[in-house]
Amino acid sequence: xxxxxxxxxxxxxxxxxxxxxxxxxxxxxxxxxxxxxxxxxxxxxxxxxxxxxxxxxxxxxxxxxxxxxxxxxxxxxxxxxxxxxxxxxxxxxxxxxxxxxxxxxxxxxxxxxxxxxxxxxxxxxxxxxxxxxxxxxxxxxxxxxxxxxxxxxxxxxxxxxxxxxxxxxxxxxxxxxxxxxxxxxxxxxxxxxxxxxxxxxxxxxxxxxxxxxxxxxxxxxxxxxxxxxxxxxxxxxxxxxxxxxxxxxxxxxxxxxxxxxxxxxxxxxxxxxxxxxxxxxxxxxxxxxxxxxxxxxxxxxxxxxxxxxxxxxxxxxxxxxxxxxxxxxxxxxxxxxxxxxxx
Ligand code: NAD
Ligand code: DAU
Numbered sequence: 001x002x003x004x005x006x007x008x009x010x011x012x013x014x015x016x017x018x019x020x021x022x023x024x025x026x027x028x029x030x031x032x033x034x035x036x037x038x039x040x041x042x043x044x045x046x047x048x049x050x051x052x053x054x055x056x057x058x059x060x061x062x063x064x065x066x067x068x069x070x071x072x073x074x075x076x077x078x079x080x081x082x083x084x085x086x087x088x089x090x091x092x093x094x095x096x097x098x099x100x101x102x103x104x105x106x107x108x109x110x111x112x113x114x115x116x117x118x119x120x121x122x123x124x125x126x127x128x129x130x131x132x133x134x135x136x137x138x139x140x141x142x143x144x145x146x147x148x149x150x151x152x153x154x155x156x157x158x159x160x161x162x163x164x165x166x167x168x169x170x171x172x173x174x175x176x177x178x179x180x181x182x183x184x185x186x187x188x189x190x191x192x193x194x195x196x197x198x199x200x201x202x203x204x205x206x207x208x209x210x211x212x213x214x215x216x217x218x219x220x221x222x223x224x225x226x227x228x229x230x231x232x233x234x235x236x237x238x239x240x241x242x243x244x245x246x247x248x249x250x251x252x253x254x255x256x257x258x259x260x261x262x263x264x265x266x267x268x269x270x271x272x273x274x275x276x277x278x279x280x281x282x283x284x285x286x287x288x289x290x291x292x293x294x295x296x297x298x299x300x301x302x303x304x305x306x307x308x309x310x311x312x313x314x315x316x317x318x319x320x321x322x323x324x325x326x327x328x329x330x331x332x333x334x335x336x337x338x339x340x341x342x343x
Contacts, residue, residue, distance in 0.1 A: 001027040002074050003229075004116070006060055006107065007081030008032070009039035011184040012122070012176075015218045016078065016225060021047040023226070028052050032069050034059045034099075038084065042315065042327045043183045060103035066110035075117040076229060079107060082156075085187055086126075086149045090273055093148035100152035101159070108163045119171040120229050121160045125214070125239070126150035127175065130276035137175075138282050139237040146274050157237075164235050172232040174225060176240040177281050180301065181218035182308040186319060189248065190215075190302075193255050194309045195316050197265060207271030209249040212278040216242030217296035217305075227290040238290070239283040244298040254299055258306040 001024060007013040008031035020027055033039045035057055047053050058065035060081050070077070081103060083089065083096045104121070111119050128137035129144030145151040163169040180188075186195040193203040224240040232238055246254070252266055287293050296304075309316060318324040 001076070002030075002071055003027060004030045004032060004070050004074050004077045006032050006077070006079050007039070009035060009041050009043060009055075010080060010084070011038075011043075011181075012179055012218055012221065013078075013080035014040075014043035014183055015181065016080070016222045017044060017053070018047055019219070019222045019226065021050050021053055025052065028071075029054070030069060030071065031055045032058050032060070032066070033081065036083070038185050040183070040185075040319065040324050040327070042318070042324060060107050061098055063106050063110060066107060067113065070110055070114045070116065072114070074114055076120060077107065077111050077116050077118070078120045078122070078225070078229065079104065080122045082122075082153070083149070086147045087187070087272065089147055089149035089152070093152070096148050096152040100149075101155045104156040105159050108159060108169065112163065112167055112169060117170065118229065118234075119160065119163070119169055120225070120232075121157065121171060121173045122225070123157050123173050123175045124150070124153050125175050125177045125241070125279045125281040126276065127154040127157060128279075128281075131278045131280045133278070135278075136280050136282040137239070139175075139239060139285060146276055150276075170234045172228050172234065173237040174228055174240055175237065175281060176221050176224075177214035177216050177242055177279060179216055179218045179221050181305055182312070183315070184218070186316065190251065190255065190305065191309065193252055194259075194306055195320070197255065197259050197261055198310060198313075198316075202265050202267045203252060204269045205248060205252065205266050206269060207275060209252070209266070209268065210247045211275060212245050212247055212280070213251065214241045214243065214245045214279060214281060215251060215298050215301070216240065216244070216294055217301040220294040220296050224286060224290070224292045227292050228286070231290055233289075238286045239281040240286055241281040241283040242294050242298065243283070244294070245278075245280065246298060251298075254302045255306060258303050
């Protein structure tokens with residue numbers, strides 16, 4: 001099995017690569033990543049010397065680089081690379097359109113040229129928009145993205161389906177709910193909260209904090225992604241959820257409890273513009289077809305995640321100070337980028 005992974009230096013992509021390398025020692029993994037602020041090669045320190053792992057620095061908008069990096073007889077592309085943070089897309093959508101839309105089309109073209117076996121496209125429950133109190137997003141629900149990030153991810157999905165219909169590309173699309181776990185960049189709610197609290201700082205809560213997200217541990221997500229990659233039907237969309245909806249206040253309450261800290265550490269601030277109230281994916285199809293279910297309860301997952309951040313202060317400090325950028329130079333001889341912004 002030869003797998004070309006995009007965005008493998010990010011949070012979910014690096015978990016996926018660590019899992020593949022450990023579970024399938026004979027699989028060959030090529031990690032293609034631009035190393036934006038969100039890409040951190042130290043996330044892959046445990047596998048970087050494995051004989052079946054290779055890193056290639058490149059941009060998915062660069063068709064020549066892709067053509068050079070995608071090997072012949074490539075069984076699958078697993079496409080994680082994206083600009084992934086909603087707040088950043090509100091401040092500036094351009095990079096989101098470039099990477100998430102143009103980059104996905106460029107990768108689809110390269111996949112076709114290289115006759116890649118399967119294209120696994122990683123999408124998000126946000127493409128369905130904000131759900132009402134009793135509403136569930138199903139695989140055939142209409143798309144209603146409401147942030148620039150979600151709109152760019154919805155556009156990418158359309159391009160993947162178009163490549164399937166027009167050129168017969170073998171693809172599968174996954175839509176996952178909110179992931180959490182180790183190595184998540186501390187701009188997203190839970191790692192931001194944990195890192196702030198460990199530093200004795202308060203946590204910003206947008207609006208009333210009653211928005212609902214369905215939290216899934218990244219290990220559960222990656223188990224599902226591997227099932228879809230190996231056994232999902234071509235041309236299908238699969239939902240992956242944690243089945244553990246929590247309001248943001250409830251989710252933060254679990255973090256406070258794990259750290260034995262009071263509610264006064266939460267500070268309400270003005271709301272995110274266009275803030276989606278609730279996400280809710282129905283993942284019945286994935287469970288019944290692929291015999292997958294999430295296994296890590298939110299409370300246990302939070303305990304583990306808080307412990308991971310507490311025990312990996314070097315990782316956190318390197319990210320927050322920007323020193324993680326030096327990892328590239330020290331380990332790969334690549335100069336750190338000057339344009340990177342840090343949390
Ligand atoms: P992340 O921001 O942690 O990582 C993104 C990775 O993509 C980084 O390593 C970055 O360097 C790389 N990248 C960005 N632009 C690139 C480009 N032009 N070319 C090559 N590489 C590039 O993201 P994540 O949280 O790990 O999310 C991974 C994927 O999963 C994304 O497609 C995201 O939309 C999707 N997703 C995430 C969540 C979540 O909760 N985090 C939930 C559902 C879906
Ligand atoms: O649902 C899947 C999506 O989950 C992924 O596609 C995205 O890539 C990922 O970033 C995530 O999007 P969210 O906007 O849901 O995640 P975020 O961690 O940014 O915010 C979670 C909730 O917490 C949301 O309601 C906004 C709120 N929030 C967030 C931050 C960063 C706060 O209240 N305070 C904060 O400081």
